[in-house]
Amino acid sequence: MLSVGLMSGTSMDGIDAALLETDGSAEYLKALGHASMTYAPLFQTLLKATEFTIRKYNGNMENAKLYYLPSIKKYLARELKLTENATSHKITEFVNYLKKPLTLDAIVKHSTELHNTIIQKLLKELGYLSKQIDVIGYHGQTMLHRPKDKISIILGDGQYLAERTQITVVNGFRQRDIQAGGQGAPFAPIYHQALAIRDQKIPLAIINCGGIANITLISSKEESDLIGFDTGPGNCLVDRLVRQRTLGKETMDKNGRYGKEGKINQEILSLLYEKSIMQNRQNYFSICPPKALDVGDILLIQELDSLSLADAAATLEAFTADSIVKSLEWFNHTLPSTFVLSGGGFKNPVITNEFKQRLTAKMNKPLNILTADEAGFSSEAMEAEIFAFFAVRSLRNMPLSVPGTTRVAKPLSGGYAYIPSLGMTDTVKKLIDLNPGVLSPTLI
The missing domain is CATH 3.30.420.40 (ATPase, nucleotide binding domain)
Incomplete structure (x- = not known):
């Protein structure tokens, strides 16, 4: 087919x-x-504002539709720190971009x-x-x-x-x-296993770093042996940081621009483990897999406000890499020597380098760390x-x-x-x- x-x-x-x-x-x-398509910056902001609205009303779509416009304004003021005049101007930009009134239904139709x-x-x-x-x-x-x-x-x-x-x-x-x-997540592991079977690459670990990071451990051809779970943040925290600090003018730490210039704050890195992800009043990192995250579970802790943008970015990027490596402690199996990296997070060289250094130090054995492309898969197409x-x-x-x-x-x-x-x-x-x-x- x-x-x-x-x-x-x-x-x-x-x-x-x-x-x-x-x-x-x-x-x-x-x-x-x-093939791929990059969203216009205005639509990226609209999607984030829509996410804010739906979360504000706890998934009640009737209320999200009813109060959509005032909630979008609140997002612009609270999250992007826009003034009242700047917010009004941004709403006009949204309407001109969509070429129709700003409603939740209009966002769904435009996205489709x-x-x-x-x-x-x-x-x-x-x-x-x-x-x-x-x-x-x-x-x-x-x-x-x-x-x-x-x-x-x-x-x-x-x-x-x-x-x-x-x-x-x-x-x-x-x-x-x-x-x-x-x-309801992660869903990637069955496809990851199919690729590993097809290309005779078992045993294998595949790590996807998108907004959220997840790992798949493939130890056999049996679906019953598959293990996969969300490890913690991928890009979501550093993206959120950059959006806030640049008032929405930038949406990511492209090519690790800020993180490369910053220094990791070890004290705040430890606090991120303690405070950034709680589920049902339980620290996510103490929950036994399989487990899954929503980006709304992951918080930018207040202590980051004391850091420069560069130092905060470096610390968050280290947190992403370190939490992936620490997740390996949950596996009872003998870990594979081959790790395949996929997802947009690994386009950030700070995250990638931090991950490789921390994984090598932890495993203390020869490793084969490959991009999806190097493994014969496709980094751009896999998801x-x-x-x-x-x-x-x-x-x-x-x-x-x-x-x-x-x-x-x-x-x-x-x-x-x-x-x-x-x-x-x-x-x-x-x-x-x-x-x-x-x-x-x-x-x-």
Whole structure:
């Protein structure tokens, strides 16, 4: 099957798209190409403001829609420290960018339309027509992930995207896992294992550093042996720091510009472990895996205010790297010697260098630390490929999560299919006939 995967991560900086040919197994898994899109800075700010609004109302979407505009203004004043005049000017910029009134529905539609744009770009660059594609795996934009309350708000209109592309769309991948008592994350491990099986790279550890960092330990070909969990912050804290200190003019520590100039404050690094991540009044770092994070769980502690931007960035980047390395203490298995690094966080040389130094010191044995590209995978495409792979597995009712990755009781499939008005490919129709439960509840 030909499947397009789409991913916009918690960093909210753009969209990655990838095309796979696969049947949902490691034995038939071929990457055909990928494309990416960087969001306009205004839309990045809008997404962060939307996230703030949805969190403010604890995932109550009716209230988030009703009070959307005043909440956006509050975000600009509180988080970006804009004056009243600057806030009014920014709202006008948002309206001009969207070319319509500023509402939550407008954000969802615009986000979905941007996903359509990157699909068309991908297919054009690779020389495929829409009618040749069986399915799209559409993750959407995560806004709030609170599995203990069985809430996971991920923006995106699956039916609208199906109509715009005239391709079957699968999204809502995390919902069934959460409803079954799982944490709904991380979902990458099953795909990581498939890559390791395909390329005969077991045993292997894969670390993804996006907004949140997570690790997958692959010790065998059995899904029951998979272990994966969120280790702590990826880019999210240093991104938040830079946005606040630059009043929204910059959204990240690009190429470690600030961190390279700063010094790590060891006292505040220790305080970050003590105070920055609490879940249900428990320190996240003391919770036994598998475990998962929401970016809202991770706080910029007040003590960082005493540091310069450079020193605060260096300290937060060390925290990201060190917390990944410390997470290895949870593994009872003999750890592999090969570590593969993926995700935008490892584009920051400060995080990467800190990680390599700390891992080498901890392991005290020869290591093979590779980027995803060096390992024969694709750093740019891997996260999008996950959801291309999962779209096919959803249609085939194959597991997306297992107990060792999300704490779900047993291996579980997930996702819901949206069918375009002009129909689906014959392959998809046969699979849905065998697995009608994959249809979106709105289509049943």
